Amino acid sequence: MAITEQSQPPVAAGAAGRSQQEEGGILYEWGPQAWIDMVMSKRMLVDRGGPMVPYTFLPILRMSADPAQIDRDWAEIRECREKVRLLDSPRQRWRKRYGNFVREIEWALLELRKHFTQEQYEEIVVGTAVSLAHENSSDFLEMMNKMTESSAGSAVVEGASSEPSRRQKLAFEMFNPAGFLTGPAEITEYDPGGGQVTMFIPDCGWHSCGKREDLPNPDKLPEEGCLLICKATFEELFDGEESPLTINFEPHLPDTSCTARMSWKPKA
Numbered sequence: 001m002a003i004t005e006q007s008q009p010p011v012a013a014g015a016a017g018r019s020q021q022e023e024g025g026i027l028y029e030w031g032p033q034a035w036i037d038m039v040m041s042k043r044m045l046v047d048r049g050g051p052m053v054p055y056t057f058l059p060i061l062r063m064s065a066d067p068a069q070i071d072r073d074w075a076e077i078r079e080c081r082e083k084v085r086l087l088d089s090p091r092q093r094w095r096k097r098y099g100n101f102v103r104e105i106e107w108a109l110l111e112l113r114k115h116f117t118q119e120q121y122e123e124i125v126v127g128t129a130v131s132l133a134h135e136n137s138s139d140f141l142e143m144m145n146k147m148t149e150s151s152a153g154s155a156v157v158e159g160a161s162s163e164p165s166r167r168q169k170l171a172f173e174m175f176n177p178a179g180f181l182t183g184p185a186e187i188t189e190y191d192p193g194g195g196q197v198t199m200f201i202p203d204c205g206w207h208s209c210g211k212r213e214d215l216p217n218p219d220k221l222p223e224e225g226c227l228l229i230c231k232a233t234f235e236e237l238f239d240g241e242e243s244p245l246t247i248n249f250e251p252h253l254p255d256t257s258c259t260a261r262m263s264w265k266p267k268a
Helices: 013-022 025-030 030-051 052-064 067-080 090-113 118-136 138-152 167-172 224-235
Strands: 188-191 198-203 245-251 258-265
Touching: 025 030, 025 090, 030 090, 030 118, 030 167, 030 258, 052 067, 052 090, 067 090, 090 118, 118 138, 118 198, 118 224, 138 245, 167 188, 224 245
Parallel strands: none
Antiparallel strands: 188 198, 198 258, 245 258
């Protein structure tokens, strides 16, 4: 399960994403998608994904290194958690929860890398994330697959453009089921009859939600979790074999943008 270097993004993609967030105003902070992301971040990241570190990765680290030092380091990284305040907007609640999740995952992964071969390390991380998703997020996996089955019933229109209409773009901005993971994104290709949707993420939440100075490696983006917890895990969960849906992520590291492609077998 080798993770390869990713291609470069469109020019100034990350800058465009940051501008979109900085100038989002009331709609960005309080709009429908902000509320969806707030709820989903609590449900999927904090409640379901969060236990990966204390209940799986931390015990492995205690057996692989000095347990007292590991516990001290873990306590230190937890001290960096941003607290969700009563008056925080839904978007700020999402950002803080996501940033806390990424920071702690990245710390655990960087520690695990010190004690295992690359193959062992990837098997531990991706295997844990995939198993956990099947165990406690089966409803989310089922929702994604049902959306695909519904789209697969769309008729193929010969000569039709795959460029999404303004109405389709607006609908996606108002409801993106993966927005809690990606942050603001846009549809660049929409062809449900042909079984293809492409999404461009100008400034992925995985890289932009946490404060850079509080990351375990502040001089570098949190790439380990991006490539393993996000990219590799989703690509294994949605591989077009066990699932009717195929998802491919193309992070544009070292930029913060990403391209996600979803495909499925079109209607015959």
